[in-house]
Amino acid sequence: MWTVGWGLVALIFLAGTLLTEVLISLPGPPRLPWPVGAASGVLAAAAAALVWKLPRLAFGAWRYELTDSTLELRRGLVVRTHSAIPYFRVQHIDITRSPVERALGLSQLVVRTAAATTDARIPGIAAADAEGLRDVVLARSGRGDAV
């Protein structure tokens, strides 16, 4: 059993993306009567609190684990998902890096099986560790016809 979590890095990553999104969606400077302005101020504060809190919670809910025979992912605050992918079903692994991820020195690992519906991506892995993790999973996937 080998449980790993990357606290700070994913936190920064998630917070960063969420913050930009919220900033974009916020209303401009209010040129409206003061109650509206006050309300939007309260909203902005609430949004800021959420931006601060949500990524921490989301990150706290994210776990991945390499067990003896499967790669297990647990994630989600609202809809919770627990995925299990047997190593020997792994067909290939992609490492993707978006501009934001590159700026933060992170990578995303996308594990693929013969099923198009398999949903196994691990975001927010330190770039230096991503290839190591990929090699570990690939080594365990072994050889043979996985279909």
Place this chain on the structure above:
Amino acid sequence: MLDVSALGRQLVGPGVVALGAGGARVLLVGVALVLAARVLAWWRRTYVLDGGVLRVESGIVVRNQQLIPCERIQQVNLVRKVRHRALGVAVLTVETAVGGGAGVRLEALAAGEAERLRRRLLAAKSRAAGTVPAPAAAVVEASEPAPAVPAEQVVVRLNHRQLAVAGLTGAQLLVVFVFAATVLQFVDDLAWRPLRQLDPSALQVVGPAFFAVAAAGFVAVWLGTAAAAAIVADSGYTLSLVGDELHVRRGLLDRKEATLPLARVQAVRVAVSLPRRLLGLVSVRIHSAGGGAEADDSQVAVPVLPAAQLDRVLARVVPGIRPLPALRRPPRAALRRAVARRVAPASALAVVPALALRPWGALALLAVPGAALAGVAAYRGLGHALDEGVLIARSGAFIRHTVVVPLGRAQSGRVRSTPLQRRAGLATLLVDLAGPGRPARVVDESAATAERLLVSVVGSTVR
């Protein structure tokens, strides 16, 4: 062996252009160009089966070489549409597990050659898989005669009456709507306009009797067309076992044959609609990891089957399976979820017309008890069982879908729960399968059971 067959379609484009340009000479040049391109493409497309690898080279300018190791073959299909049959040719498609319809499509093979190539491909596949010992000469020469064909055991054969029933209870009923819409559009364009200019009083002369007869006639034509469509598509339907391969032959005008090695069966889906349930009929679909490009051609499916024969057919298709056990119902909480899941949106939608369009808008509120009934039906449709290496999952309110997944075939699995499900202690298990199609689902089972199933589904996959 020139592929004139697909020519007609390709000529349409230049034909239209030429007509637009308004010159017979342009048309002639266009035809010559397309013809030349087709001949060249055919000329430059070669295939050879060598040492267990199918190699296909194609392309006029850019050469493209495809190598398919025979052990990777999922399914081999042979299609002979009417135009192919007229010319004595066939289209052979070889499907691998690669998604997006990759694989090889060999057009315009002489029918006999296509048949031979299919036998050799499948024989090479069994040899590569180690199920059949290799012959003394290890290298399979391209000119080697097709190996002896093992005896064929028929699993299902359908007659025209059964196919007609399938058409009357199946998707063909909807196809008629599409067809009717097209015809109506056409009629509307051509003949309807003078009809509209008729004096409306003329209709009164005809009277209600005429409309009753017209409606009855329409229904008769509708049902007749649906039945006929099913017969044309699947006439002579035969599902058989040849050695360890499933063969499906069907079609009156377009002959379609699919070959699926038993070892490639990923899952079996059984669908039962409400009318079919009343008649004691089911339909069965057998999934391989291949397919996707032309889903209809490559489908290995039984359009209709008496429910009593289901266990017998399953036993042939999924070796080692026992008769389907009674399925376990999810806990009572799932009933509340199933009802709430349907009643909530129905109420939200019904409230608007009920308030806005008084008094008749209140009729929309009838949708609420309707949704509740649908929820009860959906709950009654739920069930799962884990038995002798297969997971069986059933769901659906009006059309019940039962998925039979050999455990060794699951690619990955997930347990998912929404906040409302968690409050009721429920979760949904999804099992991802190779090939096209949605994951198998065990809906609204207790969270502990779902987790336990996940472990048995992905943990017990035998290497």
